Amino acid sequence: MAFNAQYARVIDNDQVEQWPDCFADDCLYLVTTDENHRQGMQAGMIYADSRGMLQDRIAALREANVYESHRYRHLIGLPVVLKREAGLAEVETPFMVARINRNGTTELFATGRYLDEVVDSEADGLRLKQRIVVCDSQSIDTLLAIPL
Amino acid sequence: MAFNAQYARVIDNDQVEQWPDCFADDCLYLVTTDENHRQGMQAGMIYADSRGMLQDRIAALREANVYESHRYRHLIGLPVVLKREAGLAEVETPFMVARINRNGTTELFATGRYLDEVVDSEADGLRLKQRIVVCDSQSIDTLLAIPL
Amino acid sequence: MAFNAQYARVIDNDQVEQWPDCFADDCLYLVTTDENHRQGMQAGMIYADSRGMLQDRIAALREANVYESHRYRHLIGLPVVLKREAGLAEVETPFMVARINRNGTTELFATGRYLDEVVDSEADGLRLKQRIVVCDSQSIDTLLAIPL
Numbered sequence: 001m002a003f004n005a006q007y008a009r010v011i012d013n014d015q016v017e018q019w020p021d022c023f024a025d026d027c028l029y030l031v032t033t034d035e036n037h038r039q040g041m042q043a044g045m046i047y048a049d050s051r052g053m054l055q056d057r058i059a060a061l062r063e064a065n066v067y068e069s070h071r072y073r074h075l076i077g078l079p080v081v082l083k084r085e086a087g088l089a090e091v092e093t094p095f096m097v098a099r100i101n102r103n104g105t106t107e108l109f110a111t112g113r114y115l116d117e118v119v120d121s122e123a124d125g126l127r128l129k130q131r132i133v134v135c136d137s138q139s140i141d142t143l144l145a146i147p148l
Numbered sequence: 149m150a151f152n153a154q155y156a157r158v159i160d161n162d163q164v165e166q167w168p169d170c171f172a173d174d175c176l177y178l179v180t181t182d183e184n185h186r187q188g189m190q191a192g193m194i195y196a197d198s199r200g201m202l203q204d205r206i207a208a209l210r211e212a213n214v215y216e217s218h219r220y221r222h223l224i225g226l227p228v229v230l231k232r233e234a235g236l237a238e239v240e241t242p243f244m245v246a247r248i249n250r251n252g253t254t255e256l257f258a259t260g261r262y263l264d265e266v267v268d269s270e271a272d273g274l275r276l277k278q279r280i281v282v283c284d285s286q287s288i289d290t291l292l293a294i295p296l
Numbered sequence: 297m298a299f300n301a302q303y304a305r306v307i308d309n310d311q312v313e314q315w316p317d318c319f320a321d322d323c324l325y326l327v328t329t330d331e332n333h334r335q336g337m338q339a340g341m342i343y344a345d346s347r348g349m350l351q352d353r354i355a356a357l358r359e360a361n362v363y364e365s366h367r368y369r370h371l372i373g374l375p376v377v378l379k380r381e382a383g384l385a386e387v388e389t390p391f392m393v394a395r396i397n398r399n400g401t402t403e404l405f406a407t408g409r410y411l412d413e414v415v416d417s418e419a420d421g422l423r424l425k426q427r428i429v430v431c432d433s434q435s436i437d438t439l440l441a442i443p444l
Contacts, residue, residue: 005374008390012409012432034219071330073407073432075373075392077223078153094156096223096246098392098407104435106404108254111221111246113160136160136221139252182367225371226301242304244371244394256402259369259394261308284308284369287400 001079003118003126004093008074011147014067019147020054024119024127027051031133031148033140034112045140046133046147057147066145072109073098074148088129091116097148110148111136149227151266151274152241156222159295162215167295168202172267172275175199179281179296181288182260193288194281194295205295214293220257221246222296236277239264245296258296259284297375299414299422300389304370307443310363315443316350320415320423323347327429327444329436330408341436342429342443353443362441368405369394370444384425387412393444406444407432 003022010018023029032044048054061067077094084090092113099109117130133148151170158166171177180192196202209215225242232238240261247257265278281296299318306314319325328340344350357363373390380386388409395405413426429444 001374002376005376008373009376009388012390071432073390073392075223075371075390077156078149080150080153080157092157094160094221094223096221096244096392098404098432100407100432104433106407106433108246108256108404111248111254136219136246136248137252137254223371225304226297228298228301228305240305242308242369242371244369244392256394256404259396259402284367284394284396285400285402 004076004079008076012071012073014071016058016061016067016147019058020051022128023051023054023131024121024129025051027054027128028130028132029054029128029147030131031135031140033135033138035138037132037134054147061145064145068102070099070101070146072146072148073100076114087120089116089118089120091118095148110140112148152224152227156224160219160221162219164206164209164215164295167206168199170276171199171202171279172269172277173199175202175276176278176280177202177276177295178279179283179288181283181286183286185280185282209293212293216250218247218249218294220294220296221248224262235268237264237266237268239266243296258288260296300372300375304372308367308369310367312354312357312363312443315354316347318424319347319350319427320417320425321347323350323424324426324428325350325424325443326427327431327436329431329434331434333428333430357441360441364398366395366397366442368442368444369396372410383416385412385414385416387414391444406436408444
């Protein structure tokens with residue numbers, strides 16, 4: 001829970017350059033919908049399979065001034081540990097994300113669950129080996145930019 | 149908190165046949181409004197006083213294909229323990245529930261609090277002897293179907 | 297987390313006379329926006345620097361029957377401890393607040409984060425020496441009345 005609190009904080013407080021540090025070097029970050037996920041599709045609205053790709057993504061968003069136009073507020077729920085092995089855990093965690101637009105309006109932007117594989121390396125603490133963001137709605141804004 | 153995480157998960161992930169297992173055989177599940185609750189009314193929008201009644205309810209919802217039309221996402225807050233005795237606790241816990249409609253729209257559907265009596269039986273772990281779902285709004289959709 | 301659960305409960309359950317007890321005698325309670333906060337402005341939509349001021353505020357709201365017209369539901373997220381010293385901790389915690397209007401409508405009213413200084417006095421348990429409520433949106437309802 002402390003890990004997820006930190007994850008949400010770097011995104012919502014506009015310190016998103018620290019967001020890739022939540023992941024292992026070799027990782028999978030995928031944003032998809034429940035419908036696609038149930039059909040076993042690996043494609044998603046966002047796909048990255050290394051920490052370097054996550055860093056590139058953030059750099060591109062900064063250049064495009066995406067963070068000027070809106071911001072997010074994550075509320076991350078209680079985790080359910082599905083499996084635990086030596087140094088590795090599979091965890092499912094629900095979330096709600098509000099989007100606060102530059103004009104002041106606030107809306108419930110996305111709901112869903114994280115399907116995680118978390119590794120515990122003694123040197124770096126907890127890291128995400130996998131975070132599949134399964135959105136409940138089929139129609140997540142395709143302009144989706146800031147990480148969920 | 150782990151119990152509530154599991155409670156929300158079986159509902160939101162469409163494994164609602166497991167939802168009655170969260171309750172003791174002899175139980176009270178009531179969905180009501182804050183106004184009705186303060187007036188001491190026992191009637192509610194949903195009333196069940198045994199685990200069998202909860203199972204019947206789920207079976208009926210399945211037959212009516214209710215789960216095709218929309219889904220929920222629960223975010224359950226931090227519990228306040230009001231009373232603790234041998235093997236029994238009274239707990240109050242806030243919640244928000246979003247409804248994701250088939251057309252893709254997401255709305256904040258219900259907010260409120262759970263008033264629980266939780267029993268700890270060594271054989272089965274935690275079970276709800278009582279869950280009164282007190283909704284904040286007077287006008288919860290009367291088509292209310294999926295459990296809160 | 298137990299402290300924040302209790303904080304939200306007294307506000308949302310209309311026991312708001314107990315809300316000032318969450319604060320130290322000598323305290324700062326400030327409701328502001330992210331934009332103002334980043335510019336270092338101390339002014340805010342609500343400002344109080346003693347527990348007595350908080351009590352006065354609640355008394356005024358009661359007289360004006362503010363609690364008749366709407367209510368809140370807080371969902372408080374996971375805290376991030378930023379600093380910990382003897383008897384004092386700096387903590388940041390995200391929140392979402394829904395407003396339930398008398399006509400039954402529910403809306404996502406405010407999102408943001410609490411910037412807290414929490415003191416642990418042996419006699420009274422945890423108390424807020426400072427709670428700065430940093431709202432994400434610039435346009436929080438100026439009729440803002442019930443504490444966030």
